[in-house]
Amino acid sequence: MPDSFETDLFRAAAGCLAAREPAEKMRLTREAATAFAEGRLQPTGNDPVTPIDEPGRPEQPILVAPRNLAQRGLGTDEGRAALVHAVAHIEFNAVNLAWDAVYRFRDMPAGFYADWVSVAADEARHFAMLEERLAELGHRYGDFPAHNGLWEMAKKTADSCLNRMALVPRVLEARGLDVTPGMMARLQSTGDTRTVAILDIILAEEVAHVAAGSRWFEWCCQRAGIDPAETFDTLLRTHCRGVVRGPFNRTARLAAGFSVEEMARLDTLVA
Numbered sequence: 001m002p003d004s005f006e007t008d009l010f011r012a013a014a015g016c017l018a019a020r021e022p023a024e025k026m027r028l029t030r031e032a033a034t035a036f037a038e039g040r041l042q043p044t045g046n047d048p049v050t051p052i053d054e055p056g057r058p059e060q061p062i063l064v065a066p067r068n069l070a071q072r073g074l075g076t077d078e079g080r081a082a083l084v085h086a087v088a089h090i091e092f093n094a095v096n097l098a099w100d101a102v103y104r105f106r107d108m109p110a111g112f113y114a115d116w117v118s119v120a121a122d123e124a125r126h127f128a129m130l131e132e133r134l135a136e137l138g139h140r141y142g143d144f145p146a147h148n149g150l151w152e153m154a155k156k157t158a159d160s161c162l163n164r165m166a167l168v169p170r171v172l173e174a175r176g177l178d179v180t181p182g183m184m185a186r187l188q189s190t191g192d193t194r195t196v197a198i199l200d201i202i203l204a205e206e207v208a209h210v211a212a213g214s215r216w217f218e219w220c221c222q223r224a225g226i227d228p229a230e231t232f233d234t235l236l237r238t239h240c241r242g243v244v245r246g247p248f249n250r251t252a253r254l255a256a257g258f259s260v261e262e263m264a265r266l267d268t269l270v271a
Helices: 009-018 022-037 077-104 110-136 149-156 161-189 193-224 228-239 250-255 260-270
Strands: none
Touching: 009 022, 009 077, 009 110, 022 077, 022 110, 077 110, 077 149, 077 161, 077 193, 110 193, 149 161, 161 193, 161 228, 161 250, 193 228, 193 250, 228 260, 250 260
16 A cells, blocks of 8 residues: 555545556555454544545446436346446446545544445455456446446535435445346346346455445434434435335345334335
């Protein structure tokens, strides 16, 4: 790792965010996570927090509106590669989101940074698995268009850790808990057991990532003296109308820290 990263976790996070090429971003993420686990990085730096901007990303993929993404069937290698690419793009963004949480929110307990550094490392490993699978299907990351919805929500929540925890891991990333089992079933029907095995690993670990969002959302609500379920419902109705869709993977969401009351409120939102 560069010398400037050796003790300052916030500076390391900024470096991981700024890296443009996937291989460099994932390498820096692995090294930063290792250094943090070994106690060589601490959240004690005092560099000013810069306004949120676009993270480092390669020139490809081209970013388009979600409605402009082509829908491909899974009966061909091309269609399966497009699906793998879409998930890889989510994981690439998730690496940036985890590091931005570490970098941006400076007044949090030590456990917050431990959680999101660990998430960044997991997401980098997920991206690597998907990138390898793309290569097996004759493609690479950047070959298909993608959308920027995750990062757009990061921009909207840059000034509030409470809002970020509510609306990124507990809304956008939690959507993966709902849709991944269906993707796995469709891929299984085509005989693509290799991709199914990767998605099975990702699904299990994403439960813990959404749970981290739930944990720190509740912590932020307690600090603010507000009710988590009511606050989550208000944020959804203010910022996410048309974004939240069912059906929900209730088992996974409950395991990821959603309360029974929150699930009931989600049901009324999509009814």
